[in-house]
Amino acid sequence: MEDVSTSTPSTSFAGSLRGTLGNYAALLAALVMMVALFSYLSQYFFSANTFLTIANDIPAIVATSVGMTFVLIIAGIDLSVGSVMALSAAVAGIAMLQWHWSLAMAVLLAMGVGTVTGFLNGAISVAWRLPSFIVTLGMLEVARGAAYIATDSRTQYIGDAISWLSNPVLFGLSPSFLIAILIVVAAQLVLTRSVFGRQMIGIGTNEEAMRLAGVDPRPVKILVFAIAGLLAGLAGIIQASRLEAADPNAGIGTELVVIASVVIGGTSLMGGRGSVINTFFGVLIISVLEAGLAQIGASEPTKRIITGCVIIVAVILDMYRERRRSRRA
């Protein structure tokens, strides 16, 4: 979190590198330890194959988690992302299959659909001063229903026209993964270097104080939800490319994985504190855990129990880390 709110005044590159590594050290260490553990437990784990599988597995979650990080920083929450993914993919799928749109146009359409739902989430909660929890819970249902209508409740097979997005192109990495990395970097820059990012952090810290300082919180909040929707729309396409189809049941429960990843990355549910890079590590931790457990032959129920425990322990550890840091400061 230091990188966004109390960054050290390091002007030299070495200094800033040290500061940056310091912020990510704990999560990085946890990740390395997990990789070491699974490599010890399974002789097949430590291989390029495993890591490439993970890398091409996570882009949809990464994109959605970046949006969720922004939403949590302004002390909101977005429960609708899973449904919005399905709806966006559904609409894009219909556009490609029935209206014969190109993939590029369909991607834009999906992002547009996502943006509109996100905008509605933000605008409604701002206009009527409703908790975003409730508004996005409503949107979760609405978007899912709309996805069923759009696809006539059937999985729409799209095929090669979309699947190449998730196939390896560069060193075994897919276009989706490269897009996800690009999103992470851009979002971290926006968060730490832009006026919009600063306003997000300020609003999450103390909205009333921001208002009295002459900053209107409303457009910032609406924009944050719109961005979260846009990224969920993009994630819908990415997921469709992996499934080679638009599935109206896609993304059920995704919001929970996404929130868990963001929180493991140290973003506060109370707002005002968060980092996109750390969210990325949070996603990696969950996916390495899942891949590792699968490789050592853990059953699905066992996997879920262990993942749940890791989420809770990670947040407890982060709380201690944060407390020690604020005492030292």
Added chain:
Amino acid sequence: MPLFHGESLGKTYITPVLSHVSLELNEGEVLALTGENGAGKSTLTKLIAGLVHPTEGRMHLHERPYAPASRHEAEKLGVRMVLQELGLIPTLTVAENLMLGRMPSRLGFIRRSEMNRRATEQMAVIGLEGIDPRTPVGKLGVGHQQMVEIARNLVGDCRLLILDEPTAMLTSREIDHLFTQILALKRAGVGIIYISHRLDELQQIADRVMVLRDGRHIDTKPMADVVQNDIVRLMVGHDVSEERKRPIHETGPVALEVRGLGRGKVVRDVSFTMHAGEILGLAGLVGAGRTELLRLIYGADAKDTGEIHLEGSETPARIASPMAAVRKGIGLVTEDRKSQGLLLPLAIRINATLANIKAVSRQGWLRPAVERGQVGKLNEALGVKSHSIDQPAAELSGGNQQKVVFARWLHRDCKVLLLDEPTRGVDIGARADIYDQLEKLADAGKAMLMVSSDLRELMQVCDRIAVMSAGRLVRIFKRGEWTQQALLEAAFSGYLATQAPAQ
């Protein structure tokens, strides 16, 4: 035999904040505890009240070793502390707050009428029988909330009472009630430790005065033997002339004019004019509508009637929100800087540039070097004491926090500045810095409207003082026309014909 005895008490976090402080308190004695912010007063009293555990030293109560593990344990032994931060639950009623933990009940159900009756009795003790015990605390003004907090601590057995800046938000009438109550407690043999910055109060109420500086005990003297200047010298370590004479200076053209401004019964038909380069004071009792008037001008609340004109213009300015006010060159220093003024966990740098982020960004992207330069200069000009401009505002003392809020409006360079109790909870040294700053701002042609409950402060700083009473602006005094007596009479005038200033 002393009621309480503390021997070379100390508390070290990372660095010592208190070391080798010894004190004795007798039954029926008021010991004044004073010192600049950060001198260790709060830490010392929190040790006694069981909120903080000492890292060195011993304590005795009634000649028996005393080491409370918690505030609860201290309270069981009759040691109570009224904290500076209000510990009330705003959504519960006055009675519920007073009786929290000891509500009269039958079969688990609260006996509401019995509870309200007892609460009324308790409020009457401090002269607030006019408040309905069924009122939610959040609906009361800060001053009344403070009185409820004090009343709560007088419930049950109380042998040693610690009051931390109890009068910071009270009107003089409420202070009188409080002092009467303190005298009654003295007669009942209660030992009282009284923390305050207000030296005139200490002289009125205290038997002995103890001065702390930088976590050390400087001196303890009988109150009768010292004059105010002695105490100030002990606190600061050198002479400070608190009495300042502000020259009458020329004021410029009209900066802001308010015509018939009103909102409900809180602010009624208020009209006045402010000039560039002028400090206009706003006096009145708690609940007279001063803060509310500021919020109306600032667009933080919607007005029912009236117009605001800027810079002599005949067309009324449209100020429907704080955003519009800031755009039109008005700034507000809020009464409660912790919840409304600052982003506490964030850096000084971020807090200072909030209102004028355009000056430190280009096309939506921040320019860190530019920001550092500008904030560094502001910090230096204002004398903010901090490790760096990256230090979170939460770690600063009250006075330095207030300077950061000032820095924000200097950075914005607004024409009209609305100041709500700008020196509340600010120590004498930093207070002088703030007065200097106000003067500089006036010289630079800003118009300032300053609310304060400290009449001496207003008389010292302002060119004119407007007095509000029961929502109306009753009179505007020019420098030279006022006396403390006249200002007070005006402040009470609105209530004489009608009712007491409840809420």
